[in-house]
Amino acid sequence: MDKPDANSQNKDDPDFLKLRAVMIPFLRSYLTYQDYQKALKIVEEQARLVWEKHCIAELMRLKLDIKAIENTFLKSSKIMASLMDKRASTKPYLQIAQLYGDGKDKTIPFAKWRSKDKVVVVVSLTSALVVLFMGAANVYANIMGSGNPAFIERPFLGWLIALLLPSGAIAMKFVTDIFGSDKAKARYVKTLNILAVVAMLTWTVLFAQTFDGQSAGIDLDEMLQANPASSALTWIQLVTELLVGFVLCQTASDTHAKYAQNSYIRNPERTENEAVLEEHSNSHETLRDDLNSRTGRKAEMDAGCQIFVNEMVALFLNMRGRFDDSAPQ
Numbered sequence: 001m002d003k004p005d006a007n008s009q010n011k012d013d014p015d016f017l018k019l020r021a022v023m024i025p026f027l028r029s030y031l032t033y034q035d036y037q038k039a040l041k042i043v044e045e046q047a048r049l050v051w052e053k054h055c056i057a058e059l060m061r062l063k064l065d066i067k068a069i070e071n072t073f074l075k076s077s078k079i080m081a082s083l084m085d086k087r088a089s090t091k092p093y094l095q096i097a098q099l100y101g102d103g104k105d106k107t108i109p110f111a112k113w114r115s116k117d118k119v120v121v122v123v124s125l126t127s128a129l130v131v132l133f134m135g136a137a138n139v140y141a142n143i144m145g146s147g148n149p150a151f152i153e154r155p156f157l158g159w160l161i162a163l164l165l166p167s168g169a170i171a172m173k174f175v176t177d178i179f180g181s182d183k184a185k186a187r188y189v190k191t192l193n194i195l196a197v198v199a200m201l202t203w204t205v206l207f208a209q210t211f212d213g214q215s216a217g218i219d220l221d222e223m224l225q226a227n228p229a230s231s232a233l234t235w236i237q238l239v240t241e242l243l244v245g246f247v248l249c250q251t252a253s254d255t256h257a258k259y260a261q262n263s264y265i266r267n268p269e270r271t272e273n274e275a276v277l278e279e280h281s282n283s284h285e286t287l288r289d290d291l292n293s294r295t296g297r298k299a300e301m302d303a304g305c306q307i308f309v310n311e312m313v314a315l316f317l318n319m320r321g322r323f324d325d326s327a328p329q
């Protein structure tokens with residue numbers, strides 16, 4: 001009569017088996033109770049009380065935690081909504097004149113630029129002119145050194161070809177206009193910047209190998225012979241001058257764009273708002289996960305209580321049926 005029910009879905013749960021053992025004597029005491037419906041209600045109430053007594057500490061802790069987290073989560077949600085409204089009301093981009101000038105749609109004169117930007121533009125443009133002139137002179141020197149009669153008789157032809165290098169550096173800067181997105185433009189400029197650094201480092205290695213500083217004089221016969229190292233040095237030097245010239249021109253152009261008419265830049269306030277929103281969003285999601293976890297655990301315990309009550313009622317009905325069948329008629 002008090003044999004465990006093999007169909008119990010909680011038969012392997014140690015807590016269930018312990019609570020079931022607690023309920024068995026109580027169920028036995030009500031087998032002879034005359035009012036059948038009242039006995040069922042008493043068994044149901046007792047099973048619920050036994051379950052709650054067993055889980056009361058965790059259940060109360062969950063209720064208090066859920067209430068506290070709900071209050072915090074509500075406040076966090078209000079802050080989240082406020083930050084989202086603030087981000088939505090902030091322009092993603094600003095005209096440069098609005099950021100550095102008086103807010104009017106006009107070009108800001110050089111005299112009103114920030115001191116740092118003035119220095120950057122002057123230094124970068126001066127350096128670009130020097131590097132590009134050096135590149136053109138390098139090309140011209142190699143052309144004239146080839147001994148070709150056409151160039152010796154007409155030196156201006158050599159200069160025309162030499163001007164191709166600085167023209168190429170400037171043209172590379174304007175290639176950015178063909179890209180359809182700012183991301184593609186940034187990737188192009190970044191790639192050329194990296195190549196400029198690599199070319200510069202390579203040039204230093206080849207230069208050190210070619211001019212070791214230990215020669216007492218110049219061997220013209222050796223210089224006139226084909227020298228792979230010298231050819232590589234000449235090539236990498238031209239590439240370096242081309243790329244460095246581009247980088248300097250691009251730097252001057254980007255600095256000037258800050259003060260040009262109808263130029264736009266990422267709104268610093270929008271960027272800051274998005275950073276704050278992302279940081280708060282992470283903590284907000286942590287609160288949400290914590291609240292969901294504890295609410296889910298409480299729902300699981302409530303469901304477990306109802307399962308235990310139902311199974312105790314079913315067990316009582318089974319025991320009562322067996323008792324009635326075995327009772328003398």
